[in-house]
Amino acid sequence: MSDIRYTAATQLEHLHSRYTGTINADTEKYEWITHQHRDTSASIVGHPPLHSYLAVADGETKARVKFELTERMLQPCGPPPHKSDD
Template sequence: MSSELRYTANTQLEHLHARYTGTGHADLSKYEWLAHQHRDTLSSIVGHPTLLSYLAIADGEATGRVKFEMTERMLQPCGPPPKKDDD
């Protein structure tokens, strides 16, 4: 890989990280990445009223109840974080 191409790829990646906070970084763990993905999905559902209504009808629940449950699930969307190994 040429140095120009590597420089361009790195600057584009840095630009993406600066512009979009959900793109992650080199030290991001699998759990953190997965939690971000789940939170993004839940917030998208809550933020789009038609999708929220669709899920409420499918579950047979009130729209407010579905919104509340999804907002609550954003706290720990993948369960408690794994134990960290301190070396």
């Protein structure tokens, strides 16, 4: 019986390859915040009651709110910061 045992490292590697939003020790603050904003926007667009609530609260149409949220998913926190070469 060939019982393959996964170590913690291989399980974590599989998790990162399967789910792009999972973070690791090398994740920077900008990446983490970007993932949080994208997840929140996607959740609002994907749940009609939240989507309707936001449209009413902003005084906009549902289509306009959906458009703005999907546009904001491209760069939710602005352009990435410049990396210094040390």
